[in-house]
Every structure is written in structure tokens, then in C-alpha cells.
Amino acid sequence: MKKEDLFECIGGIDDDLITRSESKRVISVKKLCAAAACFAVLVSGCVFAGKFLSGSSGSVVMNPDSSVSGILESSQISENPDKVSSEGSVTVPEIKLPENDGTASMDMIGLIVYKGKVYTQTQYYRGEDAERINSLVGDYLGHAKGGIDEWSDQDDYAEELASTNQGNVYSVRGYETDFRICIKDTYQDEDGVTAQTVEFFENLNGITLTLGKDLFEGRLKISQKLNCLKYLTHDDWNNSEENYIDLSNVSPEKIQEFISEVDNAEFEYVWESDKDFYNKEKQAHLFITLDDQTVVELRLLEGGYVGYQHLGWYFVKIPGETFDEVFNVCQ
Secondary structure: OOHHHHHHHOOOOOHHHOOOEEEOOEEEEOOOOOOOOOOOOEEOOEEEEOOEEEOOOOOEEEOHHHOOOOOOOHHHOOOOHHHOEEOOEEEEOOOOOOOOOOOOOOEEOOEEEEOOEEEEEEEEEEOHHHHHOHHHEEEEEEEEEOOOOOOOOHHHHOOOOOEOOEEEEEEEOOOOOOOEEEEEEEEEOOOOOEEEEEEEEEOOOOEEEOEOHHHHOOOOOHHHHEEEEEEEEHHHHHOOOOOOEEOOOOOHHHHHHHHHHHHHOEEEEHHHOOOOHHHOOOEEEEEEEEOOOOEEEEEEEOOOEEEEOOOOOEEEEOOOHHHHHHHHHOO
16 A cells, blocks of 8 residues: 555544444453364453444454453463464464363353364444445354353364354455455344354464464555554543544654554463562553455553554564654553
């Protein structure tokens, strides 16, 4: 994208294209364990916020605080932390099925099993927002019957297209199926009119990341499709306020420099070094609308940390003037 085009669109993004706050929900988590033959996440016990941000017509994107690789107690981290990071790379552990003794109260995180991999719920578009991205719905991959819940056994998870959500499953044009797939469905709005939904599921576990570009370019393709940017202060984000603000005080050149530094920074597994990482006082949320009308949310924390909102404890670090210029505007 030309920097002149970027300059024109900064601040010009339609609010309908930004996912906004619709509701909050609290998800209980007790244990996230590993078992090689299983493909699911069950959560109970320890409480964390599973906030959703939604668009004006109802599209939502899950807060990564509630992602499957998100915030967990120390006892819930991989039992082999030396396998999480090595030689400048980090490996996000595979999602695996904990044992259910029949007594725990559990909730499910939305998921689909496709070709032996777990894809977890990320972005959800409906109504006009779904119509805008309808052209991204690609090849038919099969039908997810749904029905997976906290009491499903291991055999249930071993089935292709086992899922918590029901609907036809498709590829997403412009993205690899080993990263992103979707469910396209319909619903009736408050006026009884049938409207469309498109829900993205992403494979963000069992992957190895070295540099930011492994995720932000190789999977999300930010630089190729970068269109417009807005941000939320952390207070507004935390309180589900819809006060999206243009990033017009930062030059297109500085934005491109920021993204370049993010792409070339190494990933870190921040829990190992800072278990209070998410309690940092200064945070911000940067929303990047791409040319295909999808929105990528980046979470920025003081000290130069930049992460994909759905990836939990895995961040790149780019301290310095470029980060500060963007970060300080977002406070």
C-alpha cells in the first residue's frame, strides 16, 4: 500500500468496520492439560475475563485474555517450559484434553477440529459486517454438527470437524487453511429478517514462531493488506467503551516503520519472565483494518511489547522511539 493512501485512510475508517464492545462474559478455568490424541479445551475453576468486542451491527472478536493459550495460573503452564522456547523461537503448545472426573463445572471455548488440528474461535461477523467479508468465504470443507461440550469424551474429539458450533465450514480466501477457516451461517435479527454470520476459527496452537513476521505477515498478512488504523485506550477497552480514536497523529512513515519493527522482532514467551505481565499499568489496543475488511487487534504494553490479541502470553518486543511514538498516542 502506498504511504499516500495510508495517510488518507488513517482516521477515515468506518466505525462499522471496527469490532466494538457488545458484552462481557466470565469464563471459569481450572486446567488446560496435554494429551496427544485429543483436540479440545475444557475450562473450569480459576476465573478470567472473556470479554467480547463487537461491531455496530454485532460482529465480535474474542479478547485474547480468554484465548486457549491465554492467561492461566502458574500451575496451568506447560510442565516442560524448556519446550516452550528455544534458540530464539517459541512454540505454542498444542491444545489437549484434560481429564474430566464428572464433578468439575466446565465451560467450552469455541473450537473446530480440522485435519487433526484445533481451530479456536476468534472473530465473529454478522449482519452488514458479515456481508462485507462474504467474498472471503471460500471452498466448502464440510459440515460441523456441533454438540461438543464439557462432557464429551475423547472419542468425540477425535472426529473430523468435531466442534462446539454448528454450520458449514469453509476456507477463507487469502488465508491458508492451516491457519484460518470459517463457519458461515444465518440467524434472524430482531425484525425477523434472515441475516448472515461468518465466524473465524484460527489454529494458534502447536505452532512455532521466531520473528513477528511469522504471524503478522505469514498468517495475518498485515503489510500486504494494511488499510486503516484506530485505537482504544486500555481503560475504554477494559470497560467495553466504544471510543475508537483515529491514529492520525502518527505519520504513515512511522506506522510503516512500526510494523516493520514488529515483523522483525523475536517472539517471547512473557509468562516466564513476568507473571504479572497483563497487570502493567500502561496498555493500549490497536485495531488494523485490512483491505479485505477484516480487523486485526494488536495489544500494546509498556516496555515495547506487541502481541496478537488472541495469542495470550506470546509477544514481540520493540522498545525505542518507534514504539513509543505509537504507544504514547494511544494512551
